Structure formats: structure tokens, C-alpha cells
Amino acid sequence: MIYSHNRSHDPKKQGERYWDEQSTPLFPFGFGLSYTAFDYSQLTLDRDTVSIGQAVTVSVNVTNIGHRPADEVVQLYLHQRFGTASRPVRELKGFQRIRLEVRESRTVLFTIGPAELRYWNAAVRDWVIDPSTFDVWVGGDSTAPLGTTFQVTTD
Numbered sequence: 001m002i003y004s005h006n007r008s009h010d011p012k013k014q015g016e017r018y019w020d021e022q023s024t025p026l027f028p029f030g031f032g033l034s035y036t037a038f039d040y041s042q043l044t045l046d047r048d049t050v051s052i053g054q055a056v057t058v059s060v061n062v063t064n065i066g067h068r069p070a071d072e073v074v075q076l077y078l079h080q081r082f083g084t085a086s087r088p089v090r091e092l093k094g095f096q097r098i099r100l101e102v103r104e105s106r107t108v109l110f111t112i113g114p115a116e117l118r119y120w121n122a123a124v125r126d127w128v129i130d131p132s133t134f135d136v137w138v139g140g141d142s143t144a145p146l147g148t149t150f151q152v153t154t155d
Helices: 011-016
Strands: 038-045 049-051 056-064 070-080 091-100 105-112 119-121 126-128 132-139 147-153
Touching: 038 132, 038 147, 056 070, 056 091, 056 132, 070 105, 091 105, 105 132
Parallel strands: 049 147
Antiparallel strands: 038 056, 056 105, 070 091, 070 132, 119 126, 132 147
């Protein structure tokens, strides 16, 4: 049971694949990598639309809201909504380990370029970047709720 699964034929019942238990992991991927709590806010992109071959910069503010200094692994996940092949619901495409003191905030930047957008397409036997809508999430594990979207076009 991995976080980067493809949607089944019935996505609303994705977690009910087995008759006697949930088919979801006990903890999400990336969970529990710190000893305190962090708040994620102000997720922004430097542009809403990019052409194939261009990059988009993602920024997010991370604040240590716990009671001790600690490290956090800030994780970036992508989902391609449509294209020439089925894509996983979320894929880890970047991460950064940061250290924050109590109540300290920091802006973390990620670049999403061709290397993060491409995937191996077995049907055409080549690396592919499809024009599509991409969902972006940033957080401390694979269930990160803070998200936004951008478009990749052929122009």
C-alpha cells in the first residue's frame, strides 16, 4: 500500500479494496519525521501557466508552532490530472529539510521544471510531458492539504 497509487475504476472506494480492512497505510508517507508541530501557509506560484520546457517556482511559509526547536522535512507533491497515461494521485517531486527555532518562520522555495513534470510512457517508450492541469501540494507528509494548481500548455 503506497501513497502514489493510481486511481481505481471506482475512486471513491479506493480505500476499500480488501473486504476485512482498509487498503490505506496506517501512517501517510513522510509522517512523523519531527518532534514538534509546524504550520504551512501562503502557498504561491510565480505563474499560473507555463509552456512545456519552462519552470514554475513554488513558495510556502513554514512556522514552528511547537514548544521546541526542530527539523522539518518540507515535501512537494504533484498530480497530473489528465494526459496520455494514467498518473498517480500524488508523487513526491521535491523535499527540503529545514531547522526552525520555536515560533520561527521561513519561506521555502521549490522549482518545478521539465524533470519534475516528465514521466516514462510505456505506450510510446519515451519520456513525456503532457499539456495538462497539475495539482501541487506542500506539507509535512503525503496528505498535505495545502494546495494549488497550474497549467502546462504547448504554447
